[in-house]
Amino acid sequence: MALDRRSGCPINLSLEVFGDRWSLIILRDMIFGGRRHFRELLNGSIEGIASNILADRLKRLMELGMLTKADDPSHKQKAIYSLTEMAITLVPILAHLGAWGRVWLPTSEELSIRAELLEQGGPPMWEKFMDELRHEHLGIPLDTAGPSVRATLQAAYQAVVAKKAADASPAA
Amino acid sequence: MALDRRSGCPINLSLEVFGDRWSLIILRDMIFGGRRHFRELLNGSIEGIASNILADRLKRLMELGMLTKADDPSHKQKAIYSLTEMAITLVPILAHLGAWGRVWLPTSEELSIRAELLEQGGPPMWEKFMDELRHEHLGIPLDTAGPSVRATLQAAYQAVVAKKAADASPAA
DNA sequence: TCATCTGCTTGCATTTTGCAATCAGTTGCA
DNA sequence: TGCAACTGATTGCAAAATGCAAGCAGATGA
Known part of the structure; x- marks a missing residue:
């Protein structure tokens, strides 16, 4: 999922990245809550994000270069999400x-x-x-x-x- | 249209106010573009907002205390929108x-x-x-x-x- | 008189969201 | 070994939001 590119205005483009009701909430929980795993984000969210929305936003944020994903060596099914400099x-x-x-x-x-x-x-x-x-x-x-x-x-x-x-x- | 109040977190509440694709665009055009009228916002928007969305957002921003509306003395059908301190x-x-x-x-x-x-x-x-x-x-x-x-x-x-x-x- | 402009509404198709259930595989514990 | 709990998701479906084009009644200016 790429940017819409409604215009080249920096404020508009920023809004296209995180101008929705969930993207910044996820980043907030990663930044201030230290959450790195899907379940942590899902269950720890006080706003109650749905799992399909979370999956979709994580994917989108990765495509936009805000997050990266890596295998967790402690568990073959666990993934660790990391912030990029762009998100930091x-x-x-x-x-x-x-x-x-x-x-x-x-x-x-x-x-x-x-x-x-x-x-x-x-x-x-x-x-x-x-x-x-x-x-x-x-x-x-x-x-x-x-x-x-x-x-x-x-x-x-x-x-x-x-x-x-x-x-x-x-x-x- | 009031806040959802998903949580009392200040970041979340801020997102509930302008965490959508248009509210901040409208405020940007009023602040930086100096636009005060409905048609100015409608036709001047480089992102191309639809008139029903614009009407809805203006109403919502007024209900949230970000904007006020007043009659334009120069034209009985014109309305002037003003920013409140909250928006400034x-x-x-x-x-x-x-x-x-x-x-x-x-x-x-x-x-x-x-x-x-x-x-x-x-x-x-x-x-x-x-x-x-x-x-x-x-x-x-x-x-x-x-x-x-x-x-x-x-x-x-x-x-x-x-x-x-x-x-x-x-x-x- | 009449085209143009005013803020705004309506109808309708498309897209996004929210919710609950579910999935296949992994792990820890008994 | 068995089995419940946990892993990151996906699926189906209803509800809501969005986008688009057209239209509205009244006001204005030439």
Whole structure:
């Protein structure tokens, strides 16, 4: 499935790549959720993607050069999907998208804490995150130390979830 | 037409607002093309939007709070569409989208010059542009002087078109 | 008077989506 | 060895979205 090429406008072409309801959700789950397998993406999706749509989008994203697929040595039927540099450079767009949504839309607190931290971190944090993704997905050596950006975001998410649970049942 | 609310994730909610093939195209034409009327959007769209889709999206964007509609005093049948602050703050996202598309997708030279300038200008230029849009669409006083960002982008576009035409027929 | 323009609707064919069931092969465990 | 669970998908079908062409009533300008 190639691009429609309705026009050569960069915004239009970008929309033709991920201007649908699922492609960016899948990439979001791979980037921020660290998911690499079909089932992880299928069952881990809070939005509830259907398996045929997931299969179709993975195929399409591969054809567009956003993903690659490799055999998982631990299981003959498992496939590992990897982000390409093309997909990794979407991080700033996802950060902006999250920041905008957090301001204007009825987001939930626990799901928007990541967007908030990512916005506060700004371009330096995005760059660090992209380097981590390059390491994970492309095998490029990583020279930064300390906790990963994803782990930091994930910890903040867990903290909000824990706090909300504590608030809901204050009995010790 | 309200949000689906598949989840409270800010990225997901943003996609539910403009994660389709036309909403952002319409906003792009209003923001960068300065279009305010139905027919301008219909006939000026290089991607060729259909009139029923345009009508549906304008209605939806109004319901979502991205646009408002007012009577045009010059013509009893004309309506003027205006961007809200919610839509104006999409400028940085559109800038990133354009920058990403310019790198990774087969854009045309004349249609990507605006994205290039907008990327070079960075956040200061985006802020200036947003102030201009607030002036145009919300009536907020403008204190910056000099040529508008849109005029600058438009002039660059025209220059590329002229250059290409000259290259195609070099005879003086 | 009359062609043109205004925003927008209608009808209909095609495409995309969502949902549930299913598939063939692989694996881990008893 | 047997068998349930898991692997990445595919299939069939209904519902929804999209694309296209035509049309609409009222307003405007010459």
